[in-house]
Amino acid sequence: MNNKRKEDLRSKRLALFFTLGGSLRLWDKIGHLSRESRIYKRLAEQLGEIIFLTYGVRDEKYADVLASMEVLSRPWWIPVKLYSFLMPLIHWRALKKVDFLKTNQMKGAWTAVLAKILFRKKLVVRCGYEWKLFAKRAGVSQLKLALIHAIEWFCYRFADAVILTSEEMERFVSNMFGIPSEKIVVLPNYIDTDLFRPMDIEKVSGRLIFVGRFTEQKNLLNLLKAVKDLPEIELVLVGNGPLEGSLREFARKYNINVIFKGRVPNDQLPALLNTAEAFVLPSLYEGNSKALLEAMACGLPVIATPVEGNREVVKHKVNGYLTSGISPEAIREAIIKLFSDNSIREKLGRQARDFIEENYSLNVLIQKELSLLQNLIEK
Known part of the structure; x- marks a missing residue:
């Protein structure tokens, strides 16, 4: 200018x-x-x-x-x-x-x-x-x-x-x-790419993180069902909302490896994101998710459902991984594939960071x- x-x-x-x-x-x-x-x-x-x-x-x-x-x-x-x-x-x-x-x-x-x-x-x-x-x-x-x-x-x-x-x-x-x-x-x-960036923080093995409101839109019950039979995955849910009680009850009933973190101030979120090996957004519909963009800026490989808002950001196997649908089975399949190959996670994470720096x-x-x-x- x-x-x-x-x-x-x-x-x-x-x-x-x-x-x-x-x-x-x-x-x-x-x-x-x-x-x-x-x-x-x-x-x-x-x-x-x-x-x-x-x-x-x-x-x-x-x-x-x-x-x-x-x-x-x-x-x-x-x-x-x-x-x-x-x-x-x-x-x-x-x-x-x-x-x-x-x-x-x-x-x-x-x-x-x-x-x-x-x-x-x-x-x-x-x-x-x-x-x-x-x-x-x-x-x-x-x-x-x-x-x-x-x-x-x-x-x-x-x-x-x-x-x-x-x-x-x-x-x-x-x-x-x-x-x-x-x-x-x-x-x-x-996205403030100086704040949300890859950090030299040790990853927690198998940690998969979600950030957002606990509402029907976010499809979190299907996410819990997806990880129910994956004990090696530690799911971290950051946020709160009207479905928190029912989600906690479901997690207790099936002994799911999940941590409810509650709200986290935005300036403390990058450090928490950097402890995870991947981020997941299983929404039924989306606009332009800040949580998704922030995770990508931190260099996390992301798993997202193929709804329109997500598809504008996540390019399958280029800067993230799109599931084949919104069902527990589709989400589980994507989690298994991503966590089975460390080199793919590293590649998608790098390219996610580059994409955010160039566009967001x-x-x-x-x-x-x-x-x-x-x-x-x-x-």
């Missing part, structure tokens, strides 16, 4: 609208504060100012952690959903001065649309996952699907640019909502986002 363009952006301000109900306190609680804020710290070095508009009460206490970014919190006496409509009015002084409005997710993006209408600013609607696509796969009611469709149609129509994290999402949004392709930019989730590193995606903002200035 040339000096003139840098000067243009250094005078610009960006306001980030948090997901409905989202807060810095929540990010901190689930161990995601450092990861989620890292990209904005880097963007802040190239922009005039970044403002976080959150649903937390007293989120300003995190201002020191966020360096030069300003934090605007929710007054304690205003309910979250009502605040999503009042936020642009309450913080009108700050929003009048910004140049770009950006959403963190689609859920709650209407707040940024209202701010665009009121203050006539450039709006970037970002979707880490496509709300309607995931809701449809999760089997929500037709009434709720219709409401989500209306919200998304409204937000996509008012956006000056739309950021999606996968090509599948791009196709879905273009076809479902009639959004022109020139308005859409595919920017996958970034923080530096690469920072430049792409800055180019997007620059293009909006020039329109």
Whole structure:
């Protein structure tokens, strides 16, 4: 980016609208504060100012952690959903001065649309996952699907640019909502490849690791069934969620060699990942999985089910291993094949790391986002 363009952006301000109900306190609680804020710290070095508009009460206490970014919190006496409509009015002084409005997710993006209408600013609607696509796969009611469709149609129509994290999402949004392709930019989730990297840490023999929420989407019961008759495999499950109790019960019943680690802060995750010989993501459906990308950045060979989000990242026997399906048998077969050949694991791990550095590193995606903002200035 040339000096003139840098000067243009250094005078610009960006306001980030948090997901409905989202807060810095929540990010901190689930161990995601450092990861989620890292990209904005880097963007802040190239922009005039970044403002976080959150649903937390007293989120300003995190201002020191966020360096030069300003934090605007929710007054304690205003309910979250009502605040999503009042936020642009309450913080009108700050929003009048910004140049770009950006959403963190689609859920709650209407707040940024209202701010665009009121203050006539450039709006970037970002979707880490496509709300309607995931809701449809999760089997929500037709009434709720219709409401989500209306919200998304409204937000996509008012956006000056739309950021999606996968090509599948791009196709879905273009076809479902009639959004022109020139308005859409595919920017996958970034990975800090300085933090997530191969480390000189001794591997635990037979250790297979999963990181994520314990929900139906992640297909963890089938994963437990897959390793049930593989006592040489030590399965480590990092995270929590509504299915944790039933998964623990199943593991106890069949005496499965599994360790439940609970939540692990993002900055402590690389060391844990590096103790494993492989990573597994057995999902029924996926968007652009940060956990998968982080494992690959650490040089782990990965096993993933052949659902569309995974297939965009994992190239079979090139930078990872795709199972033949989502069943316990398909997952077990992939585990046995990968753990039977150390040279294949080493090769896939090296090529996974190279792939992430070339396509998903923080530096690469920072430049792409800055180019997007620059293009909006020039329109």
